[in-house]
Amino acid sequence: MSTKLRKCQRLAFSLLEVIAVIVILGIVTALVIANSHQCAASAKAAVCHTNIGDIELQAELWLQQTGSWPADSLSDVGADLNYFPSGLPTCPVDGSAYELDGAGNVVGHAH
Numbered sequence: 507m508s509t510k511l512r513k514c515q516r517l518a519f520s521l522l523e524v525i526a527v528i529v530i531l532g533i534v535t536a537l538v539i540a541n542s543h544q545c546a547a548s549a550k551a552a553v554c555h556t557n558i559g560d561i562e563l564q565a566e567l568w569l570q571q572t573g574s575w576p577a578d579s580l581s582d583v584g585a586d587l588n589y590f591p592s593g594l595p596t597c598p599v600d601g602s603a604y605e606l607d608g609a610g611n612v613v614g615h616a617h
């Protein structure tokens with residue numbers, strides 16, 4: 507009887523083993539969550555840079571076709587569906603609107 511009981515005790519996990527597994531799973535989960543937040547932030551910054559490139563390209567096209575840079579607030583070129591068929595984009599990082607510096611360059615958005 508005592509050998510059977512000892513055999514059963516060997517098959518079970520000790521409380522320390524269960525606690526160690528829970529702690530390790532908690533650490534792994536925290537690392538995965540932190541990493542996914544970092545990936546999402548860098549993806550949004552990449553979309554912002556793509557938007558800036560698109561806006562500066564469309565501003566250059568506006569200059570070629572009208573002879574002057576678009577308004578700094580992009581109110582003219584942003585409303586023209588030939589330049590922005592889906593509407594003027596906003597920054598995915600902070601939700602702010604894009605603005606030009608008067609020479610076709612988007613200002614701000616250093617993220």
Ligand SMILES: [Zn+2]
Pocket residue numbers: 554597598599600615616617
């Ligand atoms: Zn931005």
